[in-house]
Every structure is written in structure tokens, then in C-alpha cells.
Amino acid sequence: MTGPTISVRALSKSFYDEFRGEVRAVDGIDFACLPGQIFGLLGANGAGKTTTLRMLATILKPTSGEASLLGHDVVADPEAVRRNLGFYSASTALYPRLTARETLEFFARVNRYPGERVTERVDYLVERFGIAEYADARVDKLSSGMKQKVSIARTVAHDPPVLIFDEPTVGLDVLNALEMQDVIRHLRDDGKTILFSTHIMSEAEKLCDHIAIIHRGKILASNTLDGMRRDTGKHYLEDIFVAYVGGRKEIEAAERAALGAQER
């Protein structure tokens, strides 16, 4: 077995907020994500999940610490990191005036997928994600479910070995959320390594091979679900989460702080 696909060591990120002063969104976290694994980053709103994933996707620069993807450092070699990565989040939108097929072709090319194989890859994705029916329709004419499929297909357009899904089911209805979970599972079965963030416990319970609980920018626990059950003596992930975090009041307080609690 080779080393971890994603490796994070003492990673921190501080922001300067005009009102709250310096905010440590991520505070010295460590974790490792093994090949072919779905690694779940579980935390309440504002816990630091998105900031962590954005640092791994090289959109944000870490304040300190190290992170690497397939051995490529996110600061020293961001292009190599992004070449091997597909990033999906509720906020990563599509170009409305391109067709579904053009979208896939565009993302395959800008992610440096070999030019001569782009058409073949696009045809495969159209087939694989069942979007043939509307492949030549403009994205702004598609329903939200269709857009979701195109969006996932564009995430894997260049066939990256690592995928990051940041709260992928936020805003989706039940059917689309379930379909998204199926897609993630199938991608894992295809051999992809998946880093997945959510605040929905049932999702993490169903999908993740390994879970890290993140709270106030720190990782409080990192284990398999069974391991966490053993450590806490609780069965359901909700209870496990509350036990690690230190009670419901603490979760509420953290969410308020993340929203920018007022200081007089």
C-alpha cells in the first residue's frame, strides 16, 4: 500500500475580519486521506470545513502548516495539485451560455486533459452520467437536477484521481441528494479518493470510510465510524458528534461566533 493521497499537517488559516479582528478559521489541523477512501469532514456551519477544502484546492493560501495531494504541495505546486483534483461545491457554478457538451470539453481542456482524447472522454461522460438527451442544450435552459449531473461530470472531466466534494447536497431535494450520494459511492468504486465535507450526519454515516470531526477550526476526532462508536460508547453519529464537541450549547455558541458575534 502506498502513502496517503491527501496529507495535512498543522494546517492553519487566519482571516482578518473588519469587525472581529483576526479569526483563525482553521487552527493547526492534521489528517491523512488514504487512496480509494471516502474521507468525511464533519462539522457544524462555520467549523472550518470549506476553508480547509479551499486550501486543498489551492484557492486559499494556508497561513501556516503543510498540505499535499499525491505528494504535490498546495503552495509550492498548485497547478499540479489542481491537475489531479476535481472540486465540487454548491457554489461552483457552470457557464450558463455553454452547452453541456461544451462545458465538459472546456473543463477537460483547461484541466490539461490530452487534446486528442477530449472528444472521446466527453462522449464517455455524456453516456456515464446520462446526459445525452440534453448534451447540446445550453446550461441556462437545464433544470437544477440536470445541472447537477453536468456539474459532477465537469468535476471529473479530466479524470482526476482525487475529488473534493464540499457540502454537495446542500440545497438539493431528497431525490437529487440521494442520487448525489450514489454518484459519490460509484466514483469511490471507480478508484477515486474522495474528500467529502458535510454537516448532515446521516450522509456521513452512510458514505464515509473515515470521519474527522472538525469544530472551531480544530479536528477533535479522526477515526472510522466504528472506532468512534467504541471511543464514545454512542451509536448514532449525532450523539457521537455532540459528545466530541461538548454539548449542544457549545455547537450553538460556535455557530454564533462563526456568524460574527457582535462586540460592543
Added chain:
Amino acid sequence: MAGGREVLWTLFRCEIRMLLRDKRTIFIGVILPLFLFPAIILVTRAVEERERVSLESATYYYAVTGTQRDLAGTLVRDALTRRAATADTSQPALHIEESQVAEPDSALRTGGIHLVVEGMAPDEWRTVRDEEERARRERAVTSGRGDDSEAAPAADEADDVEVPVLRLHYRDNSQRSGAAMREVRDALRDLRGEQRERLFRERGFPLDPADVAALEANNLATREEEAGALIGILLAPLIVMMMLTGGSIVAADAIAGEKERGTLETLLTTAARRWEVVWAKQLSVVAVGVVVTLINMLNLLVYVMLGVFELPEDFAVSVTPATLVVLLLLYLPLALLVSSAQLLLSGVSKTYKEYQFNFFPVFLLLLIPAFAAVLPGIELRSAVVLVPVANVAVASREVLTGEFHWLALGAAFFVNVMASAYAARLTVGTLSTERLITAAELDRAELLGGPALFPRRVLTWFGVLWALLLVTSLWFGEHVGIRGQVTFNLGVLFFGGALLMMRRYRLDPRSTLALRAPPAAAWLAVLVGAPSGLVTGVGVARLAQLVFPVPEEVVESFGQYLLPDELPLWQIVFFLCVLPGICEEIAFRGVLLHGLRRRFHPVVLCLVVGAIFGFFHVSLFRLIPTAYVGVLLSAVVVLTGSIFPAMLWHALNNATALVPARLGLWEGEQLPEGVLPLGIAGLAVSFWILWRTRRLYPGLRE
């Protein structure tokens, strides 16, 4: 694996493809202007023609009044007859008839007649003129305006006229009345000229130029050179304007639009490098800008050929291929610079709307230097070569008139390339600016509102206050006098505005206005510092004079305005010392400083608050000295954590400046020898005390 060039091409093709599919933008940005501008010109021309025909075909009526009415009537009739006889088809005489109305003034008011000619004897005219002059002065005093606000009524002769005067009464708000006055005036002048000439001849004065000295102007410039000078002046503004309007079709969407849609984050997680993204976008802005400019130029040519646009007579253009190449070399970096500026604007804008909002200032910033060639005597071999855009404007004129220097052209080329590269580099930086990448997300401060939102809004509020201050002082300042203006500015704008902001954002007055007890030693520091600050302020004002020289009269008239003789001393102390000490401090060192305290480092904070305070004094020559005092006052609040010492300092500063001046003890601008070093020492001691006993303003940025 795909190379950098393929990625660049893919990004570029995507931009262009999306633009071409945006039919509404193409229609509004490209197609509509092609027809709109000529349509406006045609309509304007048609309206003008209709007006001209209507004015020419109308009949105009005039009445003759006054003690010299018979003479006046004869003169007007003679003049009009003469004019009708000499008029040609290019400028036909208007049809003007005399009217016998009982009440000429009332008929003129109601539009029954268009002109009243009043014949007056010389003494009579002088009396009327003196009365009108006196009445005008009285009006000026009551309205607070200066003496020169209205022109005195005057005949077009000297004061000591000894011939009858014809006064033409008309109403300038009526086109026909104005036209009738001009026609009769010109006819009378022609007649007078003719009579004068006849009298000269009768008295034997030589009127033939050959008897005095013949004069002839000989233009050595060819028609092509003249046209070159004209095009040279217009080319740069025209191209900059077209590039800006054309390029902005893509630029607005390129980054700001992508942020708003959420596609920028998608793009930035791809393997495309930041510079590849910026280059591709810049390329598309340049390409579209150039294409739109070419389309507009061709359009212009077509309309010139169709006669929609008229060129000056004898207009001839001769541009050699070499000149064209030189111009292309000059305009290429300019096109890059314009597109870089637009893309940078798009990069720093969070949304499409914000781009549009910011576009106009950038448009002006680039367009104004493009008019540099209009300035008389300006040459490329001067400091202007270092000013991007302006150097191309001047270079164009020199190239088209054939008077250029290769070295200067090369320098202009280089300067624009460097400026463009720098702007592109800044744009790459905006793609790495984390706040802007995530700006499309729900803003926490927006969500919370109240005190969290205030730091984001405080500058907008002060911008609005400044605009109100400017408008009211320009429109009403002279009418309400110093007391009224001070009461409005301080009481309504500053105090009222501060209260409104605190209420709107639920700000705690105690912490917002820094209503805290200062260290006791701060009072001593204020007593030493306030007069010292004023003295050093005069020194700063002198230095500022070197940069912005202000005529002595402006300073004097301002002093007169600020310290009018009729204002008693207690009112000077109240309106100009106590009230500013309270109200201005509440607004600037209270609300403004509180709102900005976390945005800037404390030193920068003091400079920014001071500069804004200076700008609120709405006068270039007061800007630097008042900003200086503003910086000192901000520093006092930052070091004591309290607004009270700054209030006392401010009041003392004004009192030290104004009271001795009011009592005639000190002129304000002339410092006795040795006082300036004393002031510097006093200020140093004051701030040393403040520093040693500091109780810092809470919540400052570290």
C-alpha cells in the same frame, strides 16, 4: 497533455463564444450604437433646421418708446431697410414690422411683440444707468453676493456718450424675442458703421487699406497638414472612448460577472494558471475592443460618405503606410493598457453592478488624458511622455503633423507597455485576493446588520454627507451667511448625521463616540498642544502653498467671509470654536474613527480620518492645513481613548486662530520669528505626554 497555448486558446474561445451568444449585450453594446449616434445627429439636425425655418419665416414685431422715439424709430426703420437690401440668400433678413401698441412693456411680457426700442437722451440714459447700478448693489448686499455677480448695464460706447442712446428691451427666454433683438442690433450696428465710414470720408480720413498698411495672412500649411492636426487631436479620445465602450462588453463579465455567477471559483479550481486566465480574458477584451473600434470607425466612414456627418470644407487626409504603422505601434500598447484597466476594474469589483458603478470614474480617468493634445504648446519631448494615454494623444498629433522624434515615440510606447503590464499584474493579484474570490458568498456582516455592517457603510455615509455639504455650501452658502452655514453643517449634517448613523446601525453612543474619561495628564497635553498644533499648522500651510499656490485675494476673501465685521466676538467663539469642537469631533473623531478603527493600522487610521476631515473643508487651500489638524486630533483620540481632549483641542485651536485675528492682534498667516520652532517643541512635548500616559482607543487594529 494539453499545453499552455491550448489552455489559453480554450479560455479565449470560451469568452468569445459566450459573448457571441449574449444577443442582448451584442445588440445594446455593438449594434444599437451603430444606428443610434447617426440617428441622434440626424434628428438634432432636423430639429435645428426646423427651428431655423420657423425663425426665418416668422414675422417679428417691435415697438418704439422713449423721449427720443422719433429718432429711434427712424434709425431702426433705416437700418432694417438697409439690411433687407444687402441681405443675401445664405443669410436672409428677418421679417420685422413696427407695432403700435399702447403698453409696449406688457406686450413684450405677454409675447404680443418681440422687442421694444427705447430712444433716450444721453443725460436720461446716465440717470437710468446710475439708478440701476445702485439697485444692483443693494441687491448684492442683501443677497450676500459679491459686487461682480452681474454685469452693469452699459451702452456699447464709453461712459461719456453725448449722442442719443437706443436701448433694446427683449426677453432672452423667448427664442423669437432674442432673434428680433439680434437682428435689429446687427442692423443698427451696420447702419452706424456705414454712417461712421461716411463721416470719416467726409473729413478726409484715409479708409483705403492701401493708404495705411495692407494686411494679408498667408497659411503655409497644406490642407493635409491641417487635417492631420485636427485628426491628431481627436484620434486618441475617439479610440480610447471606443475601446472602453467596446471592451467593457467583455470586461464586465470577465471577472466580476464570473464572481457573481459563482463560475470564478469553478475556474480557479481547474489546472489553468492564474496568468493564463488573465491573459485569455485580456486577449478577449482587447479583441472585442479592437473589433468594436474598427466597426465604429468603418461606420463613421460610411456615414461620412453618405453625408450624415459633415467634414470641414477642403478637408483632405493623407496618411502614408509608414505613418499608419507608427500609429498602430502607438495604439497597440494603448489598447492593452485600456483593456488591462478594464480587467483590473472587473477584478476588484465584486459584482457586475459594482463594475458598472465604478466604470464611469475609470472611463474619465482614461479619457481625460486622451485630450492632452488639445493643450496648447504641449510636446511629447516633455514630462508628458511619462503619462500613459496622454503621451499617445500628443504623439498622434505629432505623427500626423509630421513633427515627431523617434526617441520620444519609443519612450511613449515603452511607458504604455509597462503601465499595461503593471495593470495586468495587479489583475492576476485580484484573482488571488481571497476576500474577492469568496465575495459572492453570503456576507456575514450583511446578514447581521447593525454594528457589524457599520464599518462597511461608514465611508458611503461620509461620501453622502460630503456631497450634501458641497451642494448646500455652493447653492445656499452665500445666502444664509456664515452663521446659517455653520449651524446647518455642524448641527444638521455632522451632529444629525452622526445621530442618524448611530440609530441606523444600533451603535452604542458611549463606545462609538469614545465618551470615556481620559488620563488627567491629557488635559495638560491639550493646553500645550492646541496652540502648538496651530502654529505648526501655519507652517504646514506655508509648505502646502509651495505645492498649491493660492492667490492672496482668495485667502483674504475667505478670511473676510469667515470673520465678517458684523459678527460679535461671542458669536465667533460660539459658532466657530465651541460648536465645531463638539459637532465635528462627534462626526469625525467619534463616528468615523469608530467605523474605521479595525480597517486600518492606527497610524493610517489617523491619516485617513484627518484627510477626510480636510476634504470636508471644501477648499483646496484649506485641505492640507485642516487635514493636518484632523490627523493631530485623531491621534489625540487614539492615544487617550476619549473624545473629550480632542474636543477641547479643536475648540482651542479655532479660538487661537480666530479670536486674536478678530481683535486685530494676529493676521493668522504671518508668524513672528522663532514661534515655529517653539510650536514644534510644544507639539513634541504634548505628544510625549500623551504617549507616556496613553490609554489606547479600544479595539484598534494591531
